[in-house]
Amino acid sequence: MRVKFTVNGREQQADDVWEGESLLYVLRERMGLPGSKNACEQGECGSCTVRLDGVPVCSCLVAAGQVEGREVVTVEGLADYAEQRAQHGGCATGACGSAGTSVDAAQRWQAKPAGADGQVRLSPVQQAFIDAGAVQCGFCTPGLLVAADELLERNAQPSDADIREALSGNLCRCTGYEKILDAVRLAAARGDAQTTGTGA
Amino acid sequence: MSGVTRTPTHLTQGGATDAGIGASTLRPDGTLKVTGEFAYSSDLWHEDMLWGFTLRSTVAHAEIVSIDTSEALAQSGVYAVLTYDDLPTEVKNYGLEIQDTPVLAHGKVRHHGEPVALVAADHPETARRAAAKIKVEYAELPVVTDEASALAEGAPLVHENRDDHHISHVPHPNIVHRQPIVRGDAEAAARRADVIVTGEYVFGMQDQAFLGPESGLAVPAEDGGVDLYVATQWLHSDLRQIAPVLGLPEDKVRMTLSGVGGAFGGREDLSMQIHGCLLALRTGKPVKIVYNRFESFFGHVHRHPAKLWYEHGATKDGKLTHLKCRIVLDGGAYASASPAVVGNASSLSVGPYVVEDVDIEAIALYSNNPPCGAMRGFGAVQACFAYEAQMDKLAAKLGMDPVEFRQLNAMEQGTLLPTGQVVDSPAPVAELLRRVKAMPLPPENQWETTEGADVRALPGGLSNTTHGEDVVRGIGYAVGIKNVGFSEGFDDYSTARVRMEVVGGVPVATVHTAMAEVGQGGVTVHAQIARTELGVEQVTIHPADTRVGSAGSTSASRQTYVTGGAVKNTCEHVREQVLELGRRKFGTYHPAWATAELLLEGGKVVTDGGEVLADVADVLEDEAIDLELEWRHRPTEPFDLRTGQGNGHVQYSFAAHRAVVEVDTALGLVKVVELACAQDVGKALNPLSVVGQIQGGTTQGLGVAVMEEIIVDPKTAKVRNPSFTDYLIPTILDTPTIPVDVLELADEHAPYGLRGIGEAPTLSSTPAVLAAIRNATGLELNRTPVRPEHLTGT
Numbered sequence: 001m002r003v004k005f006t007v008n009g010r011e012q013q014a015d016d017v018w019e020g021e022s023l024l025y026v027l028r029e030r031m032g033l034p035g036s037k038n039a040c041e042q043g044e045c046g047s048c049t050v051r052l053d054g055v056p057v058c059s060c061l062v063a064a065g066q067v068e069g070r071e072v073v074t075v076e077g078l079a080d081y082a083e084q085r086a087q088h089g090g091c092a093t094g095a096c097g098s099a100g101t102s103v104d105a106a107q108r109w110q111a112k113p114a115g116a117d118g119q120v121r122l123s124p125v126q127q128a129f130i131d132a133g134a135v136q137c138g139f140c141t142p143g144l145l146v147a148a149d150e151l152l153e154r155n156a157q158p159s160d161a162d163i164r165e166a167l168s169g170n171l172c173r174c175t176g177y178e179k180i181l182d183a184v185r186l187a188a189a190r191g192d193a194q195t196t197g198t199g200a
Numbered sequence: 201m202s203g204v205t206r207t208p209t210h211l212t213q214g215g216a217t218d219a220g221i222g223a224s225t226l227r228p229d230g231t232l233k234v235t236g237e238f239a240y241s242s243d244l245w246h247e248d249m250l251w252g253f254t255l256r257s258t259v260a261h262a263e264i265v266s267i268d269t270s271e272a273l274a275q276s277g278v279y280a281v282l283t284y285d286d287l288p289t290e291v292k293n294y295g296l297e298i299q300d301t302p303v304l305a306h307g308k309v310r311h312h313g314e315p316v317a318l319v320a321a322d323h324p325e326t327a328r329r330a331a332a333k334i335k336v337e338y339a340e341l342p343v344v345t346d347e348a349s350a351l352a353e354g355a356p357l358v359h360e361n362r363d364d365h366h367i368s369h370v371p372h373p374n375i376v377h378r379q380p381i382v383r384g385d386a387e388a389a390a391r392r393a394d395v396i397v398t399g400e401y402v403f404g405m406q407d408q409a410f411l412g413p414e415s416g417l418a419v420p421a422e423d424g425g426v427d428l429y430v431a432t433q434w435l436h437s438d439l440r441q442i443a444p445v446l447g448l449p450e451d452k453v454r455m456t457l458s459g460v461g462g463a464f465g466g467r468e469d470l471s472m473q474i475h476g477c478l479l480a481l482r483t484g485k486p487v488k489i490v491y492n493r494f495e496s497f498f499g500h501v502h503r504h505p506a507k508l509w510y511e512h513g514a515t516k517d518g519k520l521t522h523l524k525c526r527i528v529l530d531g532g533a534y535a536s537a538s539p540a541v542v543g544n545a546s547s548l549s550v551g552p553y554v555v556e557d558v559d560i561e562a563i564a565l566y567s568n569n570p571p572c573g574a575m576r577g578f579g580a581v582q583a584c585f586a587y588e589a590q591m592d593k594l595a596a597k598l599g600m601d602p603v604e605f606r607q608l609n610a611m612e613q614g615t616l617l618p619t620g621q622v623v624d625s626p627a628p629v630a631e632l633l634r635r636v637k638a639m640p641l642p643p644e645n646q647w648e649t650t651e652g653a654d655v656r657a658l659p660g661g662l663s664n665t666t667h668g669e670d671v672v673r674g675i676g677y678a679v680g681i682k683n684v685g686f687s688e689g690f691d692d693y694s695t696a697r698v699r700m701e702v703v704g705g706v707p708v709a710t711v712h713t714a715m716a717e718v719g720q721g722g723v724t725v726h727a728q729i730a731r732t733e734l735g736v737e738q739v740t741i742h743p744a745d746t747r748v749g750s751a752g753s754t755s756a757s758r759q760t761y762v763t764g765g766a767v768k769n770t771c772e773h774v775r776e777q778v779l780e781l782g783r784r785k786f787g788t789y790h791p792a793w794a795t796a797e798l799l800l801e802g803g804k805v806v807t808d809g810g811e812v813l814a815d816v817a818d819v820l821e822d823e824a825i826d827l828e829l830e831w832r833h834r835p836t837e838p839f840d841l842r843t844g845q846g847n848g849h850v851q852y853s854f855a856a857h858r859a860v861v862e863v864d865t866a867l868g869l870v871k872v873v874e875l876a877c878a879q880d881v882g883k884a885l886n887p888l889s890v891v892g893q894i895q896g897g898t899t900q901g902l903g904v905a906v907m908e909e910i911i912v913d914p915k916t917a918k919v920r921n922p923s924f925t926d927y928l929i930p931t932i933l934d935t936p937t938i939p940v941d942v943l944e945l946a947d948e949h950a951p952y953g954l955r956g957i958g959e960a961p962t963l964s965s966t967p968a969v970l971a972a973i974r975n976a977t978g979l980e981l982n983r984t985p986v987r988p989e990h991l992t993g994t
Contacts, residue, residue: 018323018325020325021325028243029245032245033236034206034236034239034240034242034243034245035235035236035237036236037240037242037411037412037461038242038413038490038492039411039412039413039461039493040411040492040493040923040924041492041493042493042494042923042924042925044493044923044924044925045411045493045924047411074236075234075235075236076235076236076237078235079235120231120235122231122234122235126234126235127234129230129234130226130227130230130231130234131226133224133226133888133889133891133892135227135230135233135234136462136719136720136721136892136896137410137411137412137460137461137462137463137718137719138229138233138234138238138459138461138719139240139410139411139412139461139462139719140411141233141234142234142236145234161654161656161657163932164656164932164933165656165662165933167932168931168932168933169931170931170932171411171924171929171931172411172932173408173409173410173411173462173464173896173900173929174462174719174892174896175892175895175896175899176892176895176896176897176898176899176935176938177895177899177930177932177935178891178892178895178935178937178938179891179892179895180932181932
């Protein structure tokens with residue numbers, strides 16, 4: 001079957017999709033977006049977390065056909081997504097205080113190439129994960145970033161208990177979560193400011 | 201290799217000259233990892249690649265009566281189906297130490313999930329469905345599942361006709377390896393004891409549960425060889441096992457490390473490597489294999505479950521008199537790392553304590569349970585769980601404080617181990633206990649808020665099972681000792697290639713090793729070492745591959761020590777050549793070139809007094825210094841097979857934990873409130889990474905204390921819970937705050953005085969949590985993990 005949906009602000013189309021394929025498989029293997037990760041493919045680990053019409057979901061549990069005509073944001077689009085949210089006053093996606101991103105906001109949003117200076121633009125939560133040492137093997141990182149960004153979108157100053165609750169669907173095996181908490185606290189403290197990568 | 205995408209890239213990191221050792225330099229792969237660009241082995245892609253799938257045995261022990269692949273082969277989209285009969289050479293087994301593991305089952309399967317056949321198809325689901333059409337007829341055999349069934353008269357032999365080098369000294373062919381350690385006279389010393397405590401302890405089977413599944417891409421090459429991109433812990437060990445099975449010389453199997461999503465010991469053994477290459481060479485097409493989580497539970501070895509019998513004695517003033525212990529590790533169907541795990545378990549069974557009279561025995565069984573091998577802590581974990589329980593029992597029996605009792609018996613520099621080896625570097629066991637005890641305790645009733653109980657801070661969490669009623673707090677302590685590096689006479693070397701040249705007018709360095717970066721941050725540290733030794737800012741980390749010499753394994757807490765040591769050593773030789781070049785060019789201009797100790801700092805040649813002699817750019821000009829050198833730590837010796845005596849270990853690592861738990865005694869639910877750690881790291885090359893390692897290791901210890909266990913049916917030897925739904929690892933809600941106190945007492949034998957750090961926190965974390973639960977409940981709790989029914993007696 002053919003599936004068409006919007007990924008990171010751009011219309012995408014996949015042909016010859018087998019009905020059993022997950023959104024995760026289509027993103028990774030048919031659309032060249034392997035950032036969403038395949039740690040369990042059982043909906044338990046959260047490493048494949050994406051926003052589907054603004055709502056964080058495990059893309060391994062979403063049949064690709066269910067996404068027809070809908071809006072998906074993956075880790076690859078997170079920096080642009082956060083930038084546009086910041087430019088539109090923090091709630092421009094329409095997701096603040098509601099269940100999802102408005103179609104109108106998502107349609108205005110466009111993915112952009114890396115900055116002209118060659119540096120990678122990062123969302124605050126991405127930069128905070130690097131700075132806080134929240135990345136080790138990094139396999140859980142994309143899913144955690146999408147989940148943490150969504151948390152900060154609806155709760156700019158979360159308590160530790162809020163952070164733990166929001167990220168409880170994302171397994172990490174390397175860090176013991178302490179530096180992930182540090183990263184979310186750091187991102188919250190910095191607010192919605194765009195930064196550029198310093199890691200590499 | 202053309203056509204392959206998402207292969208590893210060079211990591212170039214600039215940064216200040218103060219981003220050398222000791223700085224919390226950020227990861228050079230950090231940006232790639234947060235943008236989703238980092239190329240993991242499961243992300244590899246080739247335009248005309250096929251997908252491989254492994255058919256695994258559905259029973260644990262059986263004769264294979266027949267295999268019929270015809271229906272599978274007839275499926276549209278299927279390119280190849282391979283069984284044992286298709287293996288190309290006489291070499292049909294592999295293994296880390298003992299080559300007892302069949303590439304594909306031959307006539308018999310010995311554990312649930314053993315690879316039987318391979319399929320390559322144009323879609324992963326086509327491969328899976330085709331594999332389901334392979335007809336395998338099994339004639340089931342009785343299973344060996346524990347020591348009693350392994351050593352019973354007439355027990356089935358897991359491996360008949362063993363010819364490995366352990367068979368001559370083991371008492372039964374179902375024992376892989378046995379290591380006794382006898383020193384002094386434990387019987388006589390026992391008679392001096394005022395108190396004696398005994399215990400029988402059980403340690404469950406833990407899974408590494410790395411998140412990045414086993415995966416890789418094999419690409420057939422025009423020269424008849426193969427290019428293999430894979431996530432592993434040791435490229436050259438893989439190569440040594442892969443090439444003979446393929447019938448290729450090692451230089452025709454070119455391996456490159458792909459992004460590794462964690463390892464923790466679970467990637468020491470091969471998984472899809474040979475299978476992927478076989479399918480690629482058979483079909484002439486690139487083949488990708490990615491396990492899903494279910495298959496991953498069968499695709500790698502686990503931590504040995506263990507039974508441990510311990511007897512300690514002590515005088516009434518609290519001095520240990522003796523230790524008798526027997527440790528039985530279940531190695532499962534294939535040897536993997538079992539012999540080395542036995543060596544660790546026996547030689548570290550006494551823990552970080554002074555005990556002069558010991559009678560120790562450790563064995564690993566062959567059974568029909570899942571194969572067990574390396575996991576973080578490697579034999580020392582199981583022993584620590586038992587000896588720390590014993591310490592608490594002894595302290596209780598003597599009416600002493602458990603921390604003071606440990607401190608009274610703590611080893612220190614100069615202590616003789618039961619193996620006769622002197623601990624010849626700092627061993628601050630008593631100090632670590634003092635530090636961890638001195639940390640402030642978390643407040644009581646920390647769930648209380650002005651708006652009532654925050655159930656998220658209580659046992660049971662959002663299940664809302666208590667608002668504080670039936671909740672009891674407990675506190676427990678534990679400390680452990682882990683060896684660093686490969687022991688028992690292994691030639692544990694590493695290799696580093698370092699290139700220094702001038703690019704754009706400034707000196708830069710490239711570091712090329714075969715070290716597997718599995719998340720630990722070795723790539724960060726290598727760049728830091730190059731900056732410190734060569735005075736450069738910009739360092740490029742070359743992808744790890746087999747075009748450079750072996751780096752040894754990313755295990756045994758050894759990589760910063762050994763490959764870090766190799767990078768340092770090569771940098772020193774590069775620096776010496778730069779200085780020699782400088783002396784030839786400029787030596788006549790300044791006497792200091794001949795007389796002073798010279799360094800490279802900030803791109804300049806400087807004297808140890810800080811005087812600048814030349815720009816490195818002017819010294820090197822168009823020349824590049826490019827060296828590849830091996831480096832070794834101090835040699836070790838094997839343990840004597842009868843007495844266990846020998847200088848078997850390289851270095852030790854010590855960590856202590858204090859656990860604070862709250863237990864809902866009515867429901868048997870445990871909330872770990874805090875898990876504080878103090879660890880000596882010798883020298884923190886990267887403090888941020890060090891703390892991250894300690895917190896991560898601590899959390900894996902927490903997991904096996906209260907939730908993690910692979911359940912194997914004792915009747916069928918089949919795995920019951922191969923999923924993250926049924927095998928639980930700690931979430932962020934299960935994991936407490938982990939305050940860390942880092943001590944840095946240099947080991948003068950090691951590069952920069954550093955100590956390998958990755959494993960020690962995994963040892964003491966588990967017994968500290970158990971001690972705290974015992975403290976809260978008064979229960980004996982001789983097994984881990986603790987489940988609710990153990991606490992409620994239901």
